[in-house]
Amino acid sequence: MDGWQDGLPDLLVVQTDLDAANGQDKKLGIKFNNVSLTVKKTFGGTKEILSNLTGHFASGQLTAIIGPSGAGKSSLLNVLAGLCTPSRGHILPRGQKRRLIAQECVFQEVLTAHEVLTMAASLKLNLPAAERRAAVRRVLRSLNLTQCASTQCSSLSGGQRKRLSIALELIDEPPVLILDEPTTGLDSVSGLRCVHTLQRLSRCDARTIVCTIHQPSARFLQLMDSVYLLAAGRCLYSGPVDGLLSQLAAKNLICPTYHNPADFALDVASGEYGTEVVEMLAADEAAKKSPTSAHFLKVTEGSSGPATPFFRQFFTLTWRYLYIMVKQRSVTLTKVIVHLAIALVLGILYFDLGDDASRALNNACLHVSVQIFLVFTGLMPTVLTFPAEKAIFKREYSNCWYTLESYFIASFISSLPLAVFNSVLFTSIVYWMSSQPADLYVYLVNVIAATLTCLNAQSAGWLVGTVAGLSNGMFLAPLTGVPQFLFCGYFVALSTSPLLVNMIAYTTSYTMYSFHACISTIYGPERPNLRCDELFCYFRSPSKLRAFLDTADRNVFVDFAALLTFLAVINLLTFLVMKIKYTRLQKESRLRLCL
Known part of the structure; x- marks a missing residue:
């Protein structure tokens, strides 16, 4: 006392x-x-x-x-x-x-x-x-x-x-x-x-x-x-x-x-x-x-804006979101279990086909399934994230608790641990159960590509939830996943498609870059001929599958650069939307100084 x-x-x-x-x-x-x-x-x-x-x-x-x-x-x-x-x-x-x-x-x-x-x-x-x-x-x-x-x-x-x-x-x-x-x-x-x-x-x-x-x-x-x-x-x-x-x-x-x-x-x-x-x-x-x-x-004018420095705001908000994630054990555990369960299902369905020439297209389909799963598990939950806490954000932000920059960066950083863990867990199980190449470099490329796909999907969900709100966001979010499915590089041959289709694909589908990075490394030039248990296997040579899927001349570092660019652009758009919609909430201090 x-x-x-x-x-x-x-x-x-x-x-x-x-x-x-x-x-x-x-x-x-x-x-x-x-x-x-x-x-x-x-x-x-x-x-x-x-x-x-x-x-x-x-x-x-x-x-x-x-x-x-x-x-x-x-x-x-x-x-x-x-x-x-x-x-x-x-x-x-x-x-x-x-x-x-x-x-x-x-x-x-x-x-x-x-x-x-x-x-x-x-x-x-x-x-x-x-x-x-x-x-x-x-x-x-x-x-x-x-x-x-x-x-x-x-x-x-x-x-x-x-x-x-x-x-x-x-x-x-x-x-x-x-x-x-x-x-x-x-x-x-x-x-x-x-x-x-x-x-x-x-x-x-x-x-x-x-x-x-x-x-x-x-x-x-x-x-x-x-x-x-x-x-x-x-x-x-x-x-x-x-x-x-x-x-x-x-x-x-x-x-x-x-x-x-x-x-x-x-x-x-x-x-x-x-x-x-x-x-x-x-x-x-x-x-x-x-x-x-x-x-x-007139009184002595006080300083406008939050009372604490940027790094105090950032660390406090980041710690708060991580602490909430830990306390929401059921939600966090459910996300991990879903990734684990679906990974086991895909691993069983596509078990030991990574080196089978007769099932090379099935193996490519497996990698498409990995990308699409990560898109929708990253996209849909985050559509609900900002609408669910918008009232809290508006109260705190309008009363000058923190800046928009500290809130946005803390929200993004705090979402990384669970997203990265689930992506690595899911991709690793599928990768090894399906007998993909036992090569550390190839494995790391697949894990990084999957993680960047998940982060892009989460950022897209945050953008949709910020722009459209809860009810409209639940309808619009799946639509943003359609280009990721259509233009991933498996269903549409972009090399023979019209210029307009190529422009749409390259500017809207981040899964295309992830898929190309995975296929170009799994079936890279150094890989020997695949196992063939039948009389004839067209894709016995990995180069034929790369050519068929239009990944022969792909550079994995260019694909990663494109994925990072998508991530930066989506988050920048989200920040600008929030800036436009909610900056007026924090005019309190400035308004009092000029009335």
Whole structure:
């Protein structure tokens, strides 16, 4: 317990050693002035989602943004968090760390709560390991997660998952927390505990906490310090909770006795008492607002982007993916068993035919089967990889945990061990059971070609999953495997095919290069005539089979260079797609510096 007092200050104790900039940051809370948001409609035209909103969410307070569906609550949260650029207006202060906690609680389900927080601390705190561990313990204690620290995320209750989501963003002590529907999916008791926790965090640490609540109960509303009532993108009330009913009563809108004040306010905002009442309240609220001085709200600008260096991000993410692979024993073991089982099946079917001239074409077919199997076992599972963790990636990336480069490289590197092991295991069993040449060089060429085929297929699956998503990706992924099957070099004679077919084959089929590398080495110029147990074997001479399959003049190093080029291009395309689709998520820091 004594060790907990070292390092960062406790979350529930007012900090006294913050620097001046951060202290000023916390005192200011969030101030926004004349914020409007206009979006384009699908079939042309524009629609105003937010209209000239002005407000101040003070530090040390818990603020609820309420309103009927379509009022603009989530849009306002995105603007305040810096994930959406307003059409007009300012969000101040500049350089302020704000963390958005999404409605959905997503984690790596096989990890425990302590492991999730430990990895978050490693990514978000540029501090020594001892201080990071102390910060994790404090967050667990502050959010009452100590008892479930060793519980896997898949076994956490709804309330525990909500608190863990909050804990992940509290690790680096942001002055502002923005939560989207924190009580959604919780029962009344768990929801009340969650709101109590938020209230405690805001008051004990002078932190600004803003959340949307779709339909708050009277007890939830009592725990709030202030409320911001929205209707059709306009503010109808902004101020203390106690003043909400009195302001409505001043407009002859009397809340019935024993009626939930929040429900009454939502009825008013949804137009149950007339649209003219909504217009009147919006006009009165707008008349109260006075422009806020942007100069007064400037603070020292913080650095944009992740807090930790690239190599810390890379090693942490790589370790996380490898650790998850180890913990997912059933999935990892299933992949190994499938490769082992199919290798044994092919080994039995094509047993001892590698030196048989009468079955030379069958041997070539075996190598095609090896390539196609590796394509689809590498392609299909990885189509699901990114869509399955996209929600986790978006949460972490949008909150500046790491750069896209570190995430992408770590994902690729961490996928190598299992892919290489399965490829080597599968190819080795098939190779030796089918009596291929007992030559180390030939064996290594076959193993390397198979491994590069598998890595190319995995990269293609990652690209399809990134571009098309889960449902479309499952349909498009097999289509990307069709060129690998048609143009592998066994079914279509490319030397006699039209130029267009050759261009398509050489630019889309990486299995063609793998197949050619294997055949050109297995039936290389140094190999003696094959065994022939029949009267006549046309392919008794290995050179005839090489000529028949159009591999006579192939250079294995050129084939490997082509395979590596395919691997580099596919991964580069995947990275560029992710850059285009998700760079906007990490504009938070830069946006706050220029608003």
